[in-house]
Structures are given as structure tokens and as C-alpha cells.
Amino acid sequence: MSELRYNHLKDTWTIIAEERARRPHDYATHIHEEEKGDISLCPFEYGNEDKTPPEIFAIREPGTLPNTPGWKVRVIPNKYPAVRIETPPDRIGECFYDKVMGFGAHEVIVETPDHFKHIQNFSKEELNNMFLTYKERIKSLSGDIRIRYIHIFKNHGKEAGKSLVHSHSQLIALPKIPKIVETQINQSREYYREKERCLICDEISQELKEVKRVIYENDSFVVLCPYASLFPFEIRIVPKFHSHDFTAINDQQLNDLSDATQIAVNKLYKTLVNPPFNMILYTSPPIREIPAKSDYFYHIDRFYHWHIEILPRIATLAGFELGTGYYINPTPPEDAAKFLREVLL
Amino acid sequence: MSELRYNHLKDTWTIIAEERARRPHDYATHIHEEEKGDISLCPFEYGNEDKTPPEIFAIREPGTLPNTPGWKVRVIPNKYPAVRIETPPDRIGECFYDKVMGFGAHEVIVETPDHFKHIQNFSKEELNNMFLTYKERIKSLSGDIRIRYIHIFKNHGKEAGKSLVHSHSQLIALPKIPKIVETQINQSREYYREKERCLICDEISQELKEVKRVIYENDSFVVLCPYASLFPFEIRIVPKFHSHDFTAINDQQLNDLSDATQIAVNKLYKTLVNPPFNMILYTSPPIREIPAKSDYFYHIDRFYHWHIEILPRIATLAGFELGTGYYINPTPPEDAAKFLREVLL
Numbered sequence: 001m002s003e004l005r006y007n008h009l010k011d012t013w014t015i016i017a018e019e020r021a022r023r024p025h026d027y028a029t030h031i032h033e034e035e036k037g038d039i040s041l042c043p044f045e046y047g048n049e050d051k052t053p054p055e056i057f058a059i060r061e062p063g064t065l066p067n068t069p070g071w072k073v074r075v076i077p078n079k080y081p082a083v084r085i086e087t088p089p090d091r092i093g094e095c096f097y098d099k100v101m102g103f104g105a106h107e108v109i110v111e112t113p114d115h116f117k118h119i120q121n122f123s124k125e126e127l128n129n130m131f132l133t134y135k136e137r138i139k140s141l142s143g144d145i146r147i148r149y150i151h152i153f154k155n156h157g158k159e160a161g162k163s164l165v166h167s168h169s170q171l172i173a174l175p176k177i178p179k180i181v182e183t184q185i186n187q188s189r190e191y192y193r194e195k196e197r198c199l200i201c202d203e204i205s206q207e208l209k210e211v212k213r214v215i216y217e218n219d220s221f222v223v224l225c226p227y228a229s230l231f232p233f234e235i236r237i238v239p240k241f242h243s244h245d246f247t248a249i250n251d252q253q254l255n256d257l258s259d260a261t262q263i264a265v266n267k268l269y270k271t272l273v274n275p276p277f278n279m280i281l282y283t284s285p286p287i288r289e290i291p292a293k294s295d296y297f298y299h300i301d302r303f304y305h306w307h308i309e310i311l312p313r314i315a316t317l318a319g320f321e322l323g324t325g326y327y328i329n330p331t332p333p334e335d336a337a338k339f340l341r342e343v344l345l
Numbered sequence: 346m347s348e349l350r351y352n353h354l355k356d357t358w359t360i361i362a363e364e365r366a367r368r369p370h371d372y373a374t375h376i377h378e379e380e381k382g383d384i385s386l387c388p389f390e391y392g393n394e395d396k397t398p399p400e401i402f403a404i405r406e407p408g409t410l411p412n413t414p415g416w417k418v419r420v421i422p423n424k425y426p427a428v429r430i431e432t433p434p435d436r437i438g439e440c441f442y443d444k445v446m447g448f449g450a451h452e453v454i455v456e457t458p459d460h461f462k463h464i465q466n467f468s469k470e471e472l473n474n475m476f477l478t479y480k481e482r483i484k485s486l487s488g489d490i491r492i493r494y495i496h497i498f499k500n501h502g503k504e505a506g507k508s509l510v511h512s513h514s515q516l517i518a519l520p521k522i523p524k525i526v527e528t529q530i531n532q533s534r535e536y537y538r539e540k541e542r543c544l545i546c547d548e549i550s551q552e553l554k555e556v557k558r559v560i561y562e563n564d565s566f567v568v569l570c571p572y573a574s575l576f577p578f579e580i581r582i583v584p585k586f587h588s589h590d591f592t593a594i595n596d597q598q599l600n601d602l603s604d605a606t607q608i609a610v611n612k613l614y615k616t617l618v619n620p621p622f623n624m625i626l627y628t629s630p631p632i633r634e635i636p637a638k639s640d641y642f643y644h645i646d647r648f649y650h651w652h653i654e655i656l657p658r659i660a661t662l663a664g665f666e667l668g669t670g671y672y673i674n675p676t677p678p679e680d681a682a683k684f685l686r687e688v689l690l
Contacts, residue, residue, distance in 0.1 A: 004671075005573035008536070008544060009529050013671050014573045020675040022577065024616050024684055027659040082665075082673050096551040097572050153664025161663025170664070178669030184354050191353070199353060206441040227442050228350035228359045232367065271369050280668035311667055314372040318506025319498025319515070320427075322656055323625035324523030326349075326358050328427050330365040339369055 001087055002102030004176065012179045015102060017082045044074075044110045044166040052076040056107060057136060059129050072126070073133045074110045075171075081106035082172060089146050089175035105141060105173040109133055109152075110166065118167050119156060119279075120269040127258035130169070131249075134281060137171055139247050142286035147173045149181060149285045157276025160313045169279075177285050184282060185304055192303035200305035201242055203227075213333050215340045216263050220256035223264045225333035225340070232331040233272060233340070235264050235310040244304040246283035257308075264310060267340045276313040282306060346432055347447030349521065357524045360447060362427045389419075389455045389511040398422040401452060402481060404474050417471070418478045419455045420516075426451035427517060434491050434520035450486060450518040454478055454497075455511065463512050464501060464624075465614040472603035475514070479626060480592050480599075482516055487592075487631035492518045494526060494630045502621025505658045514624075522630050529627060530649055537648035545650035546587050548572075558678050560685045561608050565601035568609045570678035570685070577676040578617060578685070580609050580655040589649040591628035602653075609655060612685045621658040627651060 002017045043051040046069035055066055057075040064070025083104030090101045111130045112122070122130070138150045154169040155162040177185070191199040207213055207224050215235065216223040226236050237260050239253065249257065268275060283306040321327050347362045388396040391414035400411055402420040409415025428449030435446045456475045457467070467475070483495045499514040500507040522530070536544040552558055552569050560580065561568040571581050582605050584598065594602065613620060628651040666672050 007571070007573035007575065008548075009532055010525060010575070011528050011532050012575070014575050015671065015673045016573075016677050017673050017675050018677065020673070021677070021680075022675040023680075024578075027577070027617060027620070095555070096547060151665065151669055153668050155663045159661065161661035172665060174669075174671075178671050180355065180668060180670035183356050183670075187354055187356050202441060203353075210440070226352070227439075228352035228361075230352065230355070230357070230359050232372070233369075272372060273369075275372070278664035278667055280664050282668070309668070316504065316506035317662060318500045319623035319625050320496065320517060322623055323498050323525060323627070323654070324496055324517075324519075325525035325528075326360065326519075326523050328360045328362050328365070330362050330367040332361050332363065332366070335366075335368075 002081075002083060004100040004102060004174075006098040008097075013100075013176065015082045017080075017102070019084075020080045020082065039115050042115055042164070042166050043079075044113075044164070044168065045115060046070075046113050049074075052108075053079065057133065057140070059133065069113070071110075071113065073112075073129045075133060075137060076108050076110070078106040078108050078170065083174065085144075100175055103146060103175045105147070105171065107137065107171040109137070109169040109171060111169060112167055115166050119154070120265050120274070122262065124255070124258045124262060127261055128254055131254055131257055131261075134169070134171075135247050135249060135254075138283070138286075141171075141173045142247075144173075145288060146175060147286065149174050149177045150283075151178065151181075152281045154279040155276075156279065157274070157313070160276035160278050162276075181282065181285070185285075185300065188303045188305070189298060189300075193298060198242055198303055198305050200238060200307065204238055204240060213337045215267065215337050216260065218256050218259050220253045221260040223260050225337040227333060229329055229333045229336070230327040231311045231313070232315055232329050233268065233275070233312045233336045234329075234333070235268065235340070237261060237264055237308040237310070239306065243306060244284040244301045245287075246281060246306045261308070263345065266345050267343050268310065268312065270343045270345065271339050272312060272314060278309075278311045278313065280309045280311070282309065347426075347428055349428075349445040349447060349519075351443040353442075358445075358521065360427045362425075362447070364429075365425045365427065384460050387460055387509070387511050388424075389458075389509070389513065390460060391458050394419075397453075398424065402478065402485070404478065414458070416455075416458065418457075418474045420478060420482060421453050421455070423451040423453050423515065428519065430489075445520055448491060448520045450492070450516065452482065452516040454482070454514040454516060456514060457512055460511050464499070465610050465619070467607065469600070469603045469607060472606055473599055476594075476599055476602055476606075479514070479516075480594060483628070483631075484592050486516075486518045489518075490633060491520060492631065494519050494522045495628075496523065496526075497626045499624040500621075501624065502619070502658070505621035505623050507621075526627065526630070530630075530645065533648045533650070534643060534645075538643060543587055543648055543650050545583060545652065549583055549585060558682045560612065560682050561605065563601050563604050565598045566605040568605050570682040572678060574674055574678045574681070575672040576656045576658070577660055577674050578613065578620070578657045578681045579674075579678070580613065580685070582606060582609055582653040582655070584651065588651060589629040589646045590632075591626060591651045606653070608690065611690050612688050613655065613657065615688045615690065616684050617657060617659060623654075623656045623658065625654045625656070627654065 004013045049067045058071040059073045061070040083102045087103045089103035394412045403416040404418045406415040428447045432448045434448035495518045
């Protein structure tokens with residue numbers, strides 16, 4: 001059983017994931033377990049549905065059965081989960097230390113049956129299906145009151161932590177709101193308390209005026225390189241409309257999100273020649289309580305603004321970043337945006 | 346001129362380092378600029394002292410001149426500094442955003458003249474010289490009241506961000522206390538306020554009782570795998586005596602630190618077969634003001650405890666870690682400590 005342990009000095013939590021347990025020699029040989037060209041071994045191929053645990057959700061051709069071919073997007077439990085829904089989220093004191101048992105969900109979202117298709121090759125329909133699946137899974141898991149946050153991310157390329165070649169995203173639902181999400185929420189709340197305006201709405205209006213860090217926009221979304229990008233060529237995809245909750249997205253907005261993502265990913269692909277990257281969705285934690293009247297004014301739907309981040313992994317995080325939590329970025333975001341804006345698709 | 350930009354949403358700072366500026370194609374080819382076997386090109390060799398900026402500090406054979414051979418450890422300014430002492434640390438509002446100009450110091454500590462010697466091969470005398478140099482440089486830079494923190498780290502191996510093969514550490518002095526250091530200070534202060542005991546002193550006494558996460562100890566230091574290790578096989582080297590300030594270390598303690606480090610590094614080398622790692626020194630920021638009487642009880646010398654961290658880079662930080670600030674560690678620290686304890690040197 002895995003467990004979350006509190007790192008008191010750094011005020012964060014580590015999942016000690018025994019299901020994924022590794023002895024010293026495993027690290028040298030198994031860090032990237034990519035199948036070696038033999039597609040028949042890939043568990044995410046048509047016909048290999050029995051090589052994974054049974055599917056949780058799928059978008060399918062009409063008339064096809066679960067756990068058979070015919071799916072367009074397929075969601076399955078992670079075979080080596082970091083957290084499990086069967087584990088009660090017990091809070092336990094261990095002498096001097098604190099832990100929470102490894103409750104949660106760890107799912108794999110296989111975005112295409114095509115082994116050789118990666119996100120830069122996805123059609124708008126395929127991106128729509130991917131985001132629709134994100135939305136459905138978050139909505140479904142939000143029903144479990146023990147779940148405090150649902151984190152969805154995609155690792156593209158080995159250096160970004162991808163362990164299987166076949167294109168997929170991951171979902172990890174947690175019994176705690178993670179540190180970075182909590183920071184974003186707190187920072188947005190403080191900003192709102194002071195100004196009664198949303199931090200990201202203000203940022204967008206500033207960026208659309210200044211233009212120099214904007215890469216692309218359509219009716220609903222703007223694609224930009226953030227002012228204080230932690231990573232070179234970092235990209236943020238932000239709804240121009242205020243919304244704290246990704247799952248509230250409507251069909252037109254979903255189309256526009258797929259359009260913005262397709263352009264962002266392809267511009268990155270061309271500019272940096274298929275760089276590894278992480279794509280991360282930040283959205284509101286599930287909200288279950290109606291706040292007291294006095295607090296309602298500061299309710300999360302007013303001050304939080306969901307968004308997607310793309311972090312290219314072309315520079316190595318080293319002793320500076322890991323020791324300080326600050327970052328060194330050798331490419332000013334204004335320059336990065338210019339390159340990305342100007343590259344032709 | 347570089348600048349520190351505030352990332353409002355994540356509450357951290359990025360150094361936009363134009364001196365290290367990179368265009369898209371630089372990333373593909375220049376990520377790891379290791380010299381290709383031709384030692385004569387290495388700027389850290391005897392006889393190549395003129396290929397670096399003039400030295401700031403050195404431990405030398407008696408009678409040898411600065412910027413000539415005969416040094417044992419040599420400190421020079423980084424040729425591509427992230428921050429510069431000539432830049433005034435001006436705080437500037439940029440419309441909606443905040444920045445601090447890139448003031449600071451960025452130094453390279455060349456730990457040996459031997460191109461092929463790495464930290465696992467250092468003698469105790471060589472480690473003593475390295476740590477003595479850390480101490481001298483921190484003491485010297487603490488004199489500049491504009492410097493708020495002095496961060497020293499070592500990147501070992503390409504995957505840990507090392508860009509030149511020849512063994513070296515780096516020092517970056519900053520006009521702000523970095524986020525992670527501030528978190529450590531705040532967490533230690535809160536713990537002290539509640540208990541009037543030092544967090545790390547309590548941790549050590551617990552660990553020495555439980556034994557299972559301890560790898561080694563001598564008179565002054567304990568080497569252990571922290572309870573909530575963020576990284577697999579993470580190691581902490583901690584003074585058993587309470588001290589907030591690394592520069593207060595005496596000669597006997599320095600010897601013991603070199604002993605503990607030599608054992609930690611060699612056990613890691615053997616257990617994981619020369620893994621890449623970052624070594625990070627956490628110590629008190631320079632203290633210049635005597636606190637008001639009422640605050641003295643909570644002065645940093647009471648609650649902070651300096652220490653060294655070794656973070657093996659054998660697993661990739663991916664979309665989970667970068668998006669949540671939580672970590673997944675597949676090797677329980679109890680298991681890691683057992684492997685490290687039992688490996689023979």
C-alpha cells in the first residue's frame with residue numbers, strides 16, 4: 001500500500017509508492033521501459049485491450065463493446081498506481097511524523113489507438129475527444145467526497161518522464177490539494193481580496209494590450225508565454241472568459257480549446273524540433289459546500305481561473321532550481337513568443 | 346542584464362538570464378557542452394588559468410601566484426553569470442508585473458586540478474579544502490548587505506545539469522531569500538514557536554532511536570534517508586550539534602563532515618553505479634541585525650539547523666511533480682537506507 005508522507009522542512013508531501021517499488025538495479029535498466037518497436041507488445045493497441053485492467057470510460061464507435069477495439073479514447077486504471085481507491089484515506093501519526101494512506105485514483109487516458117500518432121498530429125476532433133474525456137473523468141471523480149483534487153497531465157517525450165511510447169495522459173486524484181495548486185488558489189484569493197478582480201483576467205487584459213508575449217488567440221482562448229516563465233518556451237493556454245472550473249466548458253469553447261492547443265503544440269514542435277514537454281491542467285478542486293453568506297464574496301468561482309500549461313523540458317533542472325525553488329530561464333518569454341508567433345505551420 | 350521576475354501565480358521568481366541567452370536551435374545542440382576528450386580545451390586545467398576570468402579565491406601550494414598553476418581549489422566568476430555584482434538590485438514595477446534587476450554573484454568553485462577526479466575519488470583533504478572554500482566564500486559575500494542569501498550546490502553528471510566534465514561546485518548569491526529556503530526557515534520557526542525545540546534536532550533524535558533510516562554516523566554528523574524523501578535514495582547529512590550557520594563550523598567538525606560526505610557519496614556511487622546527483626547546502630541567510638529583545642527568543646540561531654542534501658537524479662520529474670509540487674518516490678527511504686548501509690566500501 002502506498003502512503004503520502006509529510007516533508008515538514010519543505011512543507012510538501014511525497015507519495016511513497018510501493019506498488020512501483022524499485023531496488024537499486026531497477027533504476028539503471030528500467031527508467032524508460034519503452035517497447036522496442038514490437039507494437040504487438042503495446043498494451044494500448046487495438047486487440048490488446050485484455051492486457052490492461054478493464055476500461056473505466058471510453059469514446060467508441062457506435063455498437064462496439066467495452067474492452068474491445070473500436071474506441072477513440074480509452075481510460076484505464078494505471079497498472080502500477082501511485083494511489084488506489086480501495087485504500088482508506090486515513091490520517092496517521094507515525095511517532096514524530098505524519099502520513100496519509102495512499103488513497104486516490106490513478107488513471108491512464110489513451111488518446112488514440114494509433115501507436116505512431118502523437119499530439120502534434122492530432123486532428124481537432126481527436127483533441128476534442130481528449131479534452132471531453134478530461135471533463136468526463138473530472139466530473140465523475142468529483143462525486144467522491146474523499147477526493148480533494150484531480151490532477152491531469154501529459155508527459156510528451158522521454159525527458160519529460162514518458163515511459164510508454166503510445167500517446168497518453170494521466171489522471172491522479174488525491175486526498176489533499178497539492179502544494180502548487182494551493183499556492184495558485186491562495187495567490188488568486190489574496191489578489192481578489194485586495195482588488196476584487198481576478199488575477200488571471202487582469203493578466204490577460206495586460207497581455208492582450210502589450211501583445212509581445214502573445215502567440216495566438218481565437219474567440220475563447222489566448223496562447224501566451226508567461227511574463228515570469230519558469231521554463232524556456234513555456235506556454236500558457238488561458239480562457240479569455242472567466243471560469244474557475246474546467247468541467248464547465250461548453251462545446252464551442254471546447255472546439256476553441258482544441259484549436260488553440262493544436263496551434264500551440266505544432267508551433268512548439270516546429271520551433272524546437274519536437275521537444276519533450278509536460279502539459280498540465282490547472283482547475284478548481286471539486287466544490288461541495290455552499291459557503292457561508294459572509295464568505296461567498298470570496299468564493300473560488302470568483303477568483304480562480306482554470307488554464308493549461310505546457311512546459312518544454314529542454315533545459316535540465318539542477319541544484320539551483322531544486323535547492324531554491326527559483327528558476328533560471330535563458331530565453332526571455334518575449335523572444336520565445338516572437339519565435340513561436342513567427343514560425344509558419 | 347539579467348532580471349528576476351515574480352511569478353505571481355506560483356509565488357516564486359525566475360531569473361531571466363540574457364547573458365545565457367538561447368535561441369531555439371541552441372537548445373538542441375548546446376544543452377550539454379561537454380568538451381570532447383580534448384583536455385587542453387578545458388578552462389579548469391593547470392596552465393589554462395587565463396581562459397577564465399581572474400580568480401576570486403584559491404587554496405594554493407605555498408609560493409604560487411594567483412592565476413597560475415599550483416592551486417588545489419580555485420574560485421572564479423561564472424563566464425555566463427545568471428546574476429552580476431555590478432547590477433544594482435533595483436526593485437521595478439513593470440506595468441502589472443514585478444521585477445528585481447539581476448544583482449548578485451555567480452561563482453564557480455573548481456574543486457581539483459585533476460580533470461578525471463570526481464567527488465567519489467576525493468581524499469578527505471580534498472573534501473576539507475572544498476568545504477573550507479564554501480565557508481570562506483559565504484563569509485566573504487556576507488559582507489555585502491545587498492546579498493540576502495548565498496546558495497551553494499554541486500551538479501554531478503549530465504542528467505543533474507552538469508555542463509562541464511571537470512568537477513566543480515557553483516555559488517549563486519541572490520538579492521532575495523529563495524522560496525525553498527524561506528519555507529524551511531518558516532517551518533522551523535513555527536515548530537520552535539510551538540515546542541521551543543529545533544525541528545531538525547528532534548528529527549535526528551527520532552532517527553537515531555529508530556535507526557532504520559540511518560546510513561552512517563560519526564562524532565559530529567549523521568547521514569540518513571529522510572522520512573519523506575522527495576527523491577529515491579535521497580540523502581541528508583546533518584550536524585548532530587545544533588547550528589544554524591555553516592560558516593561557524595570548526596576544524597574538527599569540518600573533518601567529520603568530510604568523512605561523512607566521503608562515505609555518503611561512495612555508498613551512493615556503489616549502490617546506484619555512479620548516479621547523477623545534486624548536492625545542496627542549506628544554511629542560514631547572513632544575519633546582520635540584532636533582533637529586538639522581544640523577538641530574540643525566536644531568533645534564527647535557535648530554530649534553524651544547517652544541513653546538506655544529496656538528490657540522486659535517477660527518476661524523471663514529470664507532469665505530476667511539476668504540476669503539484671508533490672513527488673512520487675518508488676523506493677521507501679527505509680529500503681534505500683538499508684541498501685546504502687549494507688553496501689561495502
